[in-house]
Amino acid sequence: MNSIFLSYQNSSRYFLENIKETEVVSGNDYFRQLPSTTVYDYTLFKNSIVTELSSEQGDFRFFELPMHGTGFLTKVGCINQLDTTNIHPLHLELYQWFGSVIDSYSASSKELLPYNNVFLINNTIFGLGALEEDYINKCQDSRTSPNSKLLALTTIATESNGNLVQYDKDDKVYFYLADHIANQAGLAKAQDVPDDTFYTVSGVSSVKDWVDSYFGQFI
Incomplete structure (x- = not known):
C-alpha cells in the first residue's frame, strides 16, 4: 500500500534507526479528522497514504502521493507552552497536522527543493x-x-x-x-x-x- 515509503526506506537517504512500530492509513482517513475551521485546503492529499512510525529519534510520519511518486518525512512534536502570538495561523495548523518536514523523496529522482525543516515550531x-x-x-x-x-x-x-x-x-x-x-x-x-x-x-x-x-x- 505504501510503496513510496518502502522505496524511501530502502534508499540511501533513509536515516531513521530501529523503527519500533508502523501504522499505515489512507489520507482520506487521516484528514477526515480535520475540523471544519481549517485554514488550508487539503484536497491535494485526498488520495495520499500516511505511514506513522516511531524510532530511536522520535515519532514520525511519511506522507506520500502515489500518483506522483513523491513523499516527505515529518517529525512529530508538540508546541508545549511556546508563545504562538507571532506564528501565522496556517503555519501553526500545518505543524499540527503534518509535523516538521525534515526530508523529501521522489521515486523517479525528480528534483525537489532542498528544505530540511519546514513548518517547524520552536x-x-x-x-x-x-x-x-x-x-x-x-x-x-x-x-x-x-x-x-x-x-x-x-x-x-x-x-x-x-x-x-x-x-x-x-x-x-x-x-x-x-x-x-x-x-x-x-x-x-x-x-x-x-x-x-x-x-x-x-x-x-x-x-x-x-x-x-x-x-x-x-x-
Missing part, C-alpha cells in the same frame, strides 16, 4: 538565529542600518545550506539568501538591505502562496 524560528551575524556584518560592510523589523521575522522553512523562508506580522514572505544566484528569476532585493540578505519573490506575496508553491513541487 524558539529557534524567531529572528535570523545563526544568520544574524551575517546580516549585521553585511550591513556594516555596505554602510546600511540593520532593519529591526527584518530581525524579528518568523521562519517557516530552512534550506539545507542555511538559507531561510520567513514572514512578517503582515503575512509578507521574505527569503534570506546568504548565497543566492544573483540572476535567479523572480527575485527582488528587499528595500534598503545589502546584497545576499533579504529578498522577495514574484508570485509569493503571502504564507499561503509559499505553502502552495512548496506542496506544488510534489505533483
Whole structure:
C-alpha cells in the first residue's frame, strides 16, 4: 500500500534507526479528522497514504502521493507552552497536522527543493538565529542600518545550506539568501538591505502562496 515509503526506506537517504512500530492509513482517513475551521485546503492529499512510525529519534510520519511518486518525512512534536502570538495561523495548523518536514523523496529522482525543516515550531524560528551575524556584518560592510523589523521575522522553512523562508506580522514572505544566484528569476532585493540578505519573490506575496508553491513541487 505504501510503496513510496518502502522505496524511501530502502534508499540511501533513509536515516531513521530501529523503527519500533508502523501504522499505515489512507489520507482520506487521516484528514477526515480535520475540523471544519481549517485554514488550508487539503484536497491535494485526498488520495495520499500516511505511514506513522516511531524510532530511536522520535515519532514520525511519511506522507506520500502515489500518483506522483513523491513523499516527505515529518517529525512529530508538540508546541508545549511556546508563545504562538507571532506564528501565522496556517503555519501553526500545518505543524499540527503534518509535523516538521525534515526530508523529501521522489521515486523517479525528480528534483525537489532542498528544505530540511519546514513548518517547524520552536524558539529557534524567531529572528535570523545563526544568520544574524551575517546580516549585521553585511550591513556594516555596505554602510546600511540593520532593519529591526527584518530581525524579528518568523521562519517557516530552512534550506539545507542555511538559507531561510520567513514572514512578517503582515503575512509578507521574505527569503534570506546568504548565497543566492544573483540572476535567479523572480527575485527582488528587499528595500534598503545589502546584497545576499533579504529578498522577495514574484508570485509569493503571502504564507499561503509559499505553502502552495512548496506542496506544488510534489505533483
